[in-house]
Amino acid sequence: MSDSPIAVETHGPELRHHFADVEQQRDAASLGMWLFLATEVMFFGGMFCAYLVYRYWHFHEFAAGSRSLDIYLGTINTAVLICSSLTVALGVRAAQMGKQKLLVVYLLLTLVFGLTFLGIKGKEWYDKYEEHHIPGASFNADDIVKEYPQIPINQQYEQTFFSMYFAMTGLHALHMIIGVGLFTVLLYLALKGRYSANYYTPIENAGLYWHFVDIVWIYLFPLLYLIDRKPLK
Amino acid sequence: MSERILSSKLYIGIWATLMCLTVITAVVSFVDLGPFNTVVALVIATIKASLVVLFFMHVRYTHERMTKVVIVAAFFFLLLLLALSMADYTTRFLA
Numbered sequence: 223m224s225d226s227p228i229a230v231e232t233h234g235p236e237l238r239h240h241f242a243d244v245e246q247q248r249d250a251a252s253l254g255m256w257l258f259l260a261t262e263v264m265f266f267g268g269m270f271c272a273y274l275v276y277r278y279w280h281f282h283e284f285a286a287g288s289r290s291l292d293i294y295l296g297t298i299n300t301a302v303l304i305c306s307s308l309t310v311a312l313g314v315r316a317a318q319m320g321k322q323k324l325l326v327v328y329l330l331l332t333l334v335f336g337l338t339f340l341g342i343k344g345k346e347w348y349d350k351y352e353e354h355h356i357p358g359a360s361f362n363a364d365d366i367v368k369e370y371p372q373i374p375i376n377q378q379y380e381q382t383f384f385s386m387y388f389a390m391t392g393l394h395a396l397h398m399i400i401g402v403g404l405f406t407v408l409l410y411l412a413l414k415g416r417y418s419a420n421y422y423t424p425i426e427n428a429g430l431y432w433h434f435v436d437i438v439w440i441y442l443f444p445l446l447y448l449i450d451r452k453p454l455k
Numbered sequence: 456m457s458e459r460i461l462s463s464k465l466y467i468g469i470w471a472t473l474m475c476l477t478v479i480t481a482v483v484s485f486v487d488l489g490p491f492n493t494v495v496a497l498v499i500a501t502i503k504a505s506l507v508v509l510f511f512m513h514v515r516y517t518h519e520r521m522t523k524v525v526i527v528a529a530f531f532f533l534l535l536l537l538a539l540s541m542a543d544y545t546t547r548f549l550a
Contacts, residue, residue, distance in 0.1 A: 268536070307511055311510075311511045318460045433508075433512050441500050
């Protein structure tokens with residue numbers, strides 16, 4: 223980079239002139255994204271902390287409630303999210319290499335996996351609705367109490383488990399919906415040929431967001447579905 | 456972040472490892488390990504999260520040191536929140 227004002231004219235439109243080069247511009251954008259993700263860690267951290275405290279207080283209710291979740295759908299959904307993370311990583315790679323068509327394919331695949339996750343999650347929520355396991359006036363956990371006579375279960379605290387379940391999976395699903403929205407915009411812009419090997423910052427940062435949401439689920443899955451699956455004594 | 460472009464084989468290897476760990480954690484949860492069920496589940500989750508951060512999110516290869524500072528800070532404050540809260544709640548009503 224030269225200090226001559228003429229040098230300003232030599233870079234492409236993707237480089238803002240207050241950055242020395244595209245690499246510095248990319249590093250700055252990426253650092254900003256990581257700072258945002260750090261605030262997201264604290265955002266979800268509060269929920270995880272509340273979950274830990276209530277689980278410590280009402281372990282039996284949390285264990286029984288966890289066993290009522292569909293572990294197969296939960297495991298499949300974990301796998302779906304991991305697949306979507308792979309397509310995001312490969313999409314960023316395609317963008318780095320300037321392969322625009324490949325990028326479009328991976329963005330589409332990511333959207334398909336993301337929507338599959340949300341569909342399966344919706345099915346799980348609907349099952350809970352049918353079982354009257356949604357906290358509120360029509361909440362009824364008689365089926366859980368009957369299924370585990372060896373566990374002392376207080377229905378009030380059982381409701382606490384499902385409140386945590388819906389709050390945490392709901393907040394995660396909201397992040398997924400935002401992610402799907404982001405990737406739809408990226409797909410539109412990628413189809414218009416907006417991204418190149420020189421400029422793919424939005425792809426990379428949306429990718430970081432998507433991976434973060436995947437990591438949140440990586441912790442939600444064992445904490446909600448796998449608390450106490452071992453055979454009861 | 457880094458200029459370095461990783462091979463797709465590496466990404467697919469990480470993906471395969473993550474899938475295996477998911478199956479393992481689901482199957483192991485049905486085995487009675489006493490108090491260690493939760494420990495095993497959380498250790499596997501942490502290994503999976505680390506793989507995603509290091510490889511999918513390119514942190515292993517970035518030359519930008521501030522990124523690592525931000526990650527360590529986020530992790531540290533999360534740990535502070537969880538550890539100090541639980542140190543309080545788990546030791547109440549003991550006397």
